[in-house]
Amino acid sequence: METENHNSSKSNGIIIGGGGGSNLYVKVMTDEQLELLRQQISVYTTISDQLVQMHKSITTQHDLAGLRLGNLYCDPLMACSGHKITSRQRWTPTPIQLQILERIFDEGNGTPSKQKIKDITNELGQHGQISETNVYNWFQNRRARSKRKQLVPTTNQSEPEPETEVESPKENKTHEECDRVQFLENLSPHSIKDMYIQSPDIAGFEHLLSKIEVSGSYSSYFL
Amino acid sequence: METENHNSSKSNGIIIGGGGGSNLYVKVMTDEQLELLRQQISVYTTISDQLVQMHKSITTQHDLAGLRLGNLYCDPLMACSGHKITSRQRWTPTPIQLQILERIFDEGNGTPSKQKIKDITNELGQHGQISETNVYNWFQNRRARSKRKQLVPTTNQSEPEPETEVESPKENKTHEECDRVQFLENLSPHSIKDMYIQSPDIAGFEHLLSKIEVSGSYSSYFL
DNA sequence: AAACTATGAATGAAGG
DNA sequence: CCTTCATTCATAGTTT
Numbered sequence: 243m244e245t246e247n248h249n250s251s252k253s254n255g256i257i258i259g260g261g262g263g264s265n266l267y268v269k270v271m272t273d274e275q276l277e278l279l280r281q282q283i284s285v286y287t288t289i290s291d292q293l294v295q296m297h298k299s300i301t302t303q304h305d306l307a308g309l310r311l312g313n314l315y316c317d318p319l320m321a322c323s324g325h326k327i328t329s330r331q332r333w334t335p336t337p338i339q340l341q342i343l344e345r346i347f348d349e350g351n352g353t354p355s356k357q358k359i360k361d362i363t364n365e366l367g368q369h370g371q372i373s374e375t376n377v378y379n380w381f382q383n384r385r386a387r388s389k390r391k392q393l394v395p396t397t398n399q400s401e402p403e404p405e406t407e408v409e410s411p412k413e414n415k416t417h418e419e420c421d422r423v424q425f426l427e428n429l430s431p432h433s434i435k436d437m438y439i440q441s442p443d444i445a446g447f448e449h450l451l452s453k454i455e456v457s458g459s460y461s462s463y464f465l
Numbered sequence: 466m467e468t469e470n471h472n473s474s475k476s477n478g479i480i481i482g483g484g485g486g487s488n489l490y491v492k493v494m495t496d497e498q499l500e501l502l503r504q505q506i507s508v509y510t511t512i513s514d515q516l517v518q519m520h521k522s523i524t525t526q527h528d529l530a531g532l533r534l535g536n537l538y539c540d541p542l543m544a545c546s547g548h549k550i551t552s553r554q555r556w557t558p559t560p561i562q563l564q565i566l567e568r569i570f571d572e573g574n575g576t577p578s579k580q581k582i583k584d585i586t587n588e589l590g591q592h593g594q595i596s597e598t599n600v601y602n603w604f605q606n607r608r609a610r611s612k613r614k615q616l617v618p619t620t621n622q623s624e625p626e627p628e629t630e631v632e633s634p635k636e637n638k639t640h641e642e643c644d645r646v647q648f649l650e651n652l653s654p655h656s657i658k659d660m661y662i663q664s665p666d667i668a669g670f671e672h673l674l675s676k677i678e679v680s681g682s683y684s685s686y687f688l
Numbered sequence: 689a690a691a692c693t694a695t696g697a698a699t700g701a702a703g704g
Numbered sequence: 705c706c707t708t709c710a711t712t713c714a715t716a717g718t719t720t
Contacts, residue, residue: 331715376697379697386710390710555701602702606701610698690719692718692720693718702710704705704708
């Protein structure tokens with residue numbers, strides 16, 4: 243367990259001369275340094291632990307909607323006031339609105355100008371909550387999709403992209419939340435065993451540890 | 466569990482006897498131990514970094530997409546195994562890239578000059594494929610859309626429909642969301658300065674560090 | 689419930 | 705810069 247004796251790097255080693263002439267090279271840390279290390283690691287531990295818990299709570303729950311809502315209605319006052327918060331993170335046109343929109347769309351003008359958008363928005367506002375962005379997006383999507391429909395009328399099933407698809411075959415579609423977390427899960431496994439310091443009480447954390455790859459550049463983080 | 470009594474149980478200190486009779490007590494770490502520490506810390510760094518990015522991506526509404534692509538980027542094996550990654554015509558910023566871009570964008574200068582673009586591109590190139598055009602476009606779009614964001618602060622709270630939606634009171638989404646977000650935000654500030662080890666390139670991380678409270682029990686994590 | 693479909697929304701890029 | 709398009713994601717609603 244004695245050193246491999248590389249004395250090149252920082253001076254975290256000292257040479258203690260015995261009386262005779264045999265020098266003993268050891269790595270030295272003062273109590274202060276150890277304390278700092280302890281703090282540093284504890285900080286990492288704390289952060290990681292809590293973030294992991296958040297991560298778990300996010301991926302476990304189905305409430306991605308709530309998640310998304312968080313962005314939109316992140317105002318703590320609003321949220322905590324336990325008030326209304328019509329949690330419609332995504333606008334959905336009412337039948338009346340849709341009808342009007344369709345009519346306007348069929349009127350030909352594929353280009354709803356800015357002012358037009360305003361007018362339409364105002365009109366539709368009489369029939370439900372709506373914003374200009376909603377109208378804008380609607381026309382945007384409507385145009386694009388009506389165009390695409392024409393382009394691919396019935397020939398959709400014959401050419402399912404015979405590409406060199408070595409991608410993981412399935413499970414792309416329904417795992418929305420996985421998309422969000424796979425950047426962690428997909429990390430190639432690398433066993434960090436017998437760590438000098440172990441965090442005893444973080445449950446899912448070790449699982450993550452076993453998956454995180456220690457990139458070769460980690461040494462650059464250190465010292 | 467192991468106590469924090471590092472003086473006795475865990476012989477990480479040795480007594481080196483000099484010739485005379487004065488003993489020198491020092492903390493000792495072998496290279497191996499140091500290496501393990503290095504790995505451990507780098508693991509924490511990696512995990513924290515990525516989790517922080519996820520956290521930011523979640524709490525910031527405009528970059529969920531970028532996060533998603535993280536899985537493509539983050540898996541070295543898959544990326545290096547060859548014929549993957551292709552089939553993407555459109556550049557998508559990696560989380561790291563996005564983070565850097567956001568930081569630069571937030572630094573005010575709405576005008577990324579030609580030279581600036583070059584620099585940024587070069588920097589981001591360290592974290593993934595990118596071109597100057599990508600950077601240019603990104604800033605272009607970012608600016609335009611952030612501007613448009615202000616234009617549509619539609620706090621439309623009107624009640625157009627017989628909205629009897631009470632959103633299941635027991636399952637308070639907003640509350641959960643708050644919990645998730647606030648667990649970081651609410652941590653009492655504690656300055657971790659002059660850390661023995663610093664991670665140079667994690668931007669938002671230091672901000673978090675300044676907010677994380679080092680709980681008094683951190684010593685229990687250590688040894 | 690899980691899978692599917694329709695569609696609102698986000699965003700990189702192109703044109704002017 | 706502004707507008708527009710193409711692509712993709714995420715979700716609400718529907719079907720099996």
